[in-house]
Amino acid sequence: MNKTIVLLIIASLAIGCKKHGEVSKRIPVAEVGNEILYYDEIPAITKTATSKSDSTALIQSYINKWAKRKLLLQKAEANLTTELKNEIAGQLEESRSNLYIYQYQKQLMLSKMDTIISDSELENYYAGNQSSFILTSNIVKALFIKIPLNVRDLIKIKSLARSNDQRDLKQLKTLCYKNAEKFDDFSEEWVPMNRIAVQLQDEIGNEENFLKRNTYYESSDSYSLYIVSIRDFRLRSSLAPFEYVKDDIKRIIWNTRRFDFIQSLENGIYNEALKANNFKIY
Numbered sequence: 001m002n003k004t005i006v007l008l009i010i011a012s013l014a015i016g017c018k019k020h021g022e023v024s025k026r027i028p029v030a031e032v033g034n035e036i037l038y039y040d041e042i043p044a045i046t047k048t049a050t051s052k053s054d055s056t057a058l059i060q061s062y063i064n065k066w067a068k069r070k071l072l073l074q075k076a077e078a079n080l081t082t083e084l085k086n087e088i089a090g091q092l093e094e095s096r097s098n099l100y101i102y103q104y105q106k107q108l109m110l111s112k113m114d115t116i117i118s119d120s121e122l123e124n125y126y127a128g129n130q131s132s133f134i135l136t137s138n139i140v141k142a143l144f145i146k147i148p149l150n151v152r153d154l155i156k157i158k159s160l161a162r163s164n165d166q167r168d169l170k171q172l173k174t175l176c177y178k179n180a181e182k183f184d185d186f187s188e189e190w191v192p193m194n195r196i197a198v199q200l201q202d203e204i205g206n207e208e209n210f211l212k213r214n215t216y217y218e219s220s221d222s223y224s225l226y227i228v229s230i231r232d233f234r235l236r237s238s239l240a241p242f243e244y245v246k247d248d249i250k251r252i253i254w255n256t257r258r259f260d261f262i263q264s265l266e267n268g269i270y271n272e273a274l275k276a277n278n279f280k281i282y
Contacts, residue, residue, distance in 0.1 A: 032070040143226040
């Protein structure tokens, strides 16, 4: 199809899609074998260019891509062996079946499965399965600050970073948001120690010894001061705090419910089919 034909298509559309209350016929723009591409099948974004020439170019490009794909598909269908065609047909049928089953299960889970998980249920699971929640890395509650050495309030920031008073922490946040290159407040959240250690100027050789010996640590380079204020820590091989694994427990309980729900659904449908003689084993 050339540029003139594309322009004629656009012009014909400008006349309007309705005349005397009747919807106009679909406009074909390309044909490959028995496959026809209609104008209304072309993505709207292709037709909304800023100029007519741009729109024409985009439509032409889409038509060419459509044609190449259809021609390639026809060539493949004509030349693939029967064995491969049967294999593809089987894969398509399997995908179709899986999509139907997945959507049906999802629909029933949304309407019938209990999705509310109480804190007491989470805590009970944690208490009964503590051996499953042993830490494999060191974790901390801490503050990390990277701040230029020439900041006027540097001494005050260092002092506030050592404090556990909430008013001091609030003041520290204000100063850090104003002056710091980086400020991470994990004082109320457990995070892996290596998430902080990787940002330090100096390498920490032994995290366990570091955490046991330091509640406050600082180092510097030519431009910046690095501060770590440790508020709490747990070492690897110890029991993980409930807060640290709470979301993991929630996923475990939800997945267990989902599995049990699907198993019950499948067994229920199976037993109903047996009773109704819709399923027989010969």
